[in-house]
Amino acid sequence: MAKFIHDFKVVENLPVNKDYFVLYLECPIQLPPILPGQFVQVQVHSSPTTYLRRPISIYDVDRDKNQLLLLIKKVGNGTKALSSLKVGEYLNLVYPLGNSFSIPHSGRVLLIGGGVGIAPMLYLAKYLKTKNVEAHVLIGGKSTHDIIECDKYKPYCEVYITTDDGSLGEKGLVTQHSLFGEQIKFYDRVYVCGPNPMMIAVSKLVEKYNIPCEVSLENMMACGIGACLCCVAPTHEGNKTTCVEGPVFNSKDLKW
Amino acid sequence: MAALEVKIHDLILKNPVMTASGTYGYGLEFDDFYDVNRLGGILTKACTSKNRDGNAMPRMAETPSGMLNSVGLQNKGVDYFVEHIYPQIKKYNTHIIVNVSDSTIDGYKEVAEKLMPLEKITGIELNISCPNVKEGGMAFGTSCDTAAAVTKAVRGVYNKTIIVKLSPNVTDIVSIAKAVEAEGADALSVINTLMGMAINAETRRPVLAMVTGGLSGPAVKPVALRMVWQVSKAVDIPVIGLGGISNATDAIEFLLAGATAIQIGTANFVDPMVCIKVLEGINEYCDRHGVKDINELIGGLRY
Numbered sequence: 001m002a003k004f005i006h007d008f009k010v011v012e013n014l015p016v017n018k019d020y021f022v023l024y025l026e027c028p029i030q031l032p033p034i035l036p037g038q039f040v041q042v043q044v045h046s047s048p049t050t051y052l053r054r055p056i057s058i059y060d061v062d063r064d065k066n067q068l069l070l071l072i073k074k075v076g077n078g079t080k081a082l083s084s085l086k087v088g089e090y091l092n093l094v095y096p097l098g099n100s101f102s103i104p105h106s107g108r109v110l111l112i113g114g115g116v117g118i119a120p121m122l123y124l125a126k127y128l129k130t131k132n133v134e135a136h137v138l139i140g141g142k143s144t145h146d147i148i149e150c151d152k153y154k155p156y157c158e159v160y161i162t163t164d165d166g167s168l169g170e171k172g173l174v175t176q177h178s179l180f181g182e183q184i185k186f187y188d189r190v191y192v193c194g195p196n197p198m199m200i201a202v203s204k205l206v207e208k209y210n211i212p213c214e215v216s217l218e219n220m221m222a223c224g225i226g227a228c229l230c231c232v233a234p235t236h237e238g239n240k241t242t243c244v245e246g247p248v249f250n251s252k253d254l255k256w
Numbered sequence: 257m258a259a260l261e262v263k264i265h266d267l268i269l270k271n272p273v274m275t276a277s278g279t280y281g282y283g284l285e286f287d288d289f290y291d292v293n294r295l296g297g298i299l300t301k302a303c304t305s306k307n308r309d310g311n312a313m314p315r316m317a318e319t320p321s322g323m324l325n326s327v328g329l330q331n332k333g334v335d336y337f338v339e340h341i342y343p344q345i346k347k348y349n350t351h352i353i354v355n356v357s358d359s360t361i362d363g364y365k366e367v368a369e370k371l372m373p374l375e376k377i378t379g380i381e382l383n384i385s386c387p388n389v390k391e392g393g394m395a396f397g398t399s400c401d402t403a404a405a406v407t408k409a410v411r412g413v414y415n416k417t418i419i420v421k422l423s424p425n426v427t428d429i430v431s432i433a434k435a436v437e438a439e440g441a442d443a444l445s446v447i448n449t450l451m452g453m454a455i456n457a458e459t460r461r462p463v464l465a466m467v468t469g470g471l472s473g474p475a476v477k478p479v480a481l482r483m484v485w486q487v488s489k490a491v492d493i494p495v496i497g498l499g500g501i502s503n504a505t506d507a508i509e510f511l512l513a514g515a516t517a518i519q520i521g522t523a524n525f526v527d528p529m530v531c532i533k534v535l536e537g538i539n540e541y542c543d544r545h546g547v548k549d550i551n552e553l554i555g556g557l558r559y
Contacts, residue, residue, distance in 0.1 A: 003288040005528055048321040051473060094528060220314050223525040227281035229330045230316035239309055
């Protein structure tokens with residue numbers, strides 16, 4: 001897939017709560033094809049401490065308005081600078097980057113997102129709906145505060161929630177959700193994005209049932225286009241770049 | 257528009273803008289963004305005699321105005337390069353220079369010998385300055401004797417252009433430059449990364465799996481500029497300047513300091529279009545200053 005570099009206009013910068021916000025970015029050309037699981041490299045202009053671009057998952061694609069949506073958690077200086085972008089300002093993006101989640105032609109799939117790892121799951125759910133695949137989403141977070149815009153999934157899939165403190169949905173980690181009882185066997189594929197320990201725990205569980213599990217990695221990255229080899233992930237076939245050969249990997253291919 | 261051609265030994269570059277090894281893949285990664293043939297030359301990712309998996313993760317850390325990397329020369333080896341990568345890049349109509357590294361002198365020779373027959377590879381850059389490998393790399397580039405020995409050995413088997421990439425992690429870069437010049441280096445690349453480290457105070461752990469890494473980006477530019485100035489005054493062969501170049505002004509500064517050409521490295525990560533912007537900016541500078549030929553600027557520092 002061809003990669004592009006463009007200045008996107010900030011159409012909206014919507015705080016979800018004190019930690020999360022959504023950027024609505026208008027593309028200056030007609031948006032090229034974008035697959036679920038792909039990401040963008042965002043240039044942050046602020047200070048010497050935000051020298052490199054930030055890799056950010058594509059949260060949603062609005063073809064009617066020709067917009068890309070990014071769901072971002074304020075973590076460091078880069079994401080904090082992005083959170084203060086004003087409507088009308090421009091943001092330079094290299095996009096669309098990376099491979100994508102594989103899209104089956106039928107069956108039932110489970111999408112699991114932990115914290116800001118939920119970001120690529122909305123566009124995946126939407127995409128699966130167009131392919132007539134039955135999708136369910138399991139969203140996990142520390143508390144209600146980390147369960148972001150769960151209503152947005154409802155047109156596309158059934159929504160399940162866990163929180164560590166039980167403030168929303170079932171109490172516990174995503175792997176402790178009741179879906180991981182008998183029901184897990186009825187899924188044909190599982191997609192996960194979140195902290196590594198969560199992805200490892202989920203993949204170990206579903207691998208027991210021989211269900212293919214795709215995980216989206218968030219390795220530290222410099223170029224985003226396969227030039228520097230900083231972001232590689234060890235696999236059974238050697239090191240692979242998270243930015244080009246990933247970020248989505250079959251869990252069984254990874255050495256973790 | 258000024259004449260931009262420069263000469264590195266017997267290589268005529270259409271302009272002085274090249275890419276730094278390890279930051280530009282094999283050029284193919286940038287095909288989507290612009291016509292790579294517009295550049296004076298590209299320097300590929302390092303090539304070693306055998307497959308190298310590179311270092312453990314994490315391999316990078318962002319630092320003020322720059323970054324540390326400890327990729328560790330990950331590549332599939334020279335045979336793979338010849339069979340699988342060369343056929344894809346020989347389409348380029350610009351100089352393709354392969355960065356060569358290894359852990360032994362025989363390894364350097366083996367890679368150089370295997371690259372010798374490749375018509376579109378017009379030169380090699382001997383990497384005796386990678387700070388991220390335990391054996392070889394910088395170990396060769398930090399003493400005059402070993403730097404000279406690698407250069408001499410490769411000179412014996414390779415008769416196209418040999419550029420030697422020097423390490424800044426030495427007390428006297430000029431003596432190393434003279435030592436490799438005496439053994440037949442045709443040009444020098446100055447500088448490779450500066451060895452550094454980063455610590456996460458919260459976890460009290462090093463950020464990089466290898467603890468140390470090579471610092472690059474605008475943070476190193478003043479050091480690089482100083483070394484280009486020192487080396488270019490001391491040797492008779494051309495110097496290619498690199499270290500933190502991010503825009504045309506930076507590039508001009510390196511030319512004034514004595515560089516005949518420049519390489520752009522880490523800035524490619526920040527802006528994939530940077531090489532073209534630098535090229536256009538050099539043109540604009542020449543027009544603004546009434547420079548008819550870029551060669552007027554080389555070593556043209558006024559005191």
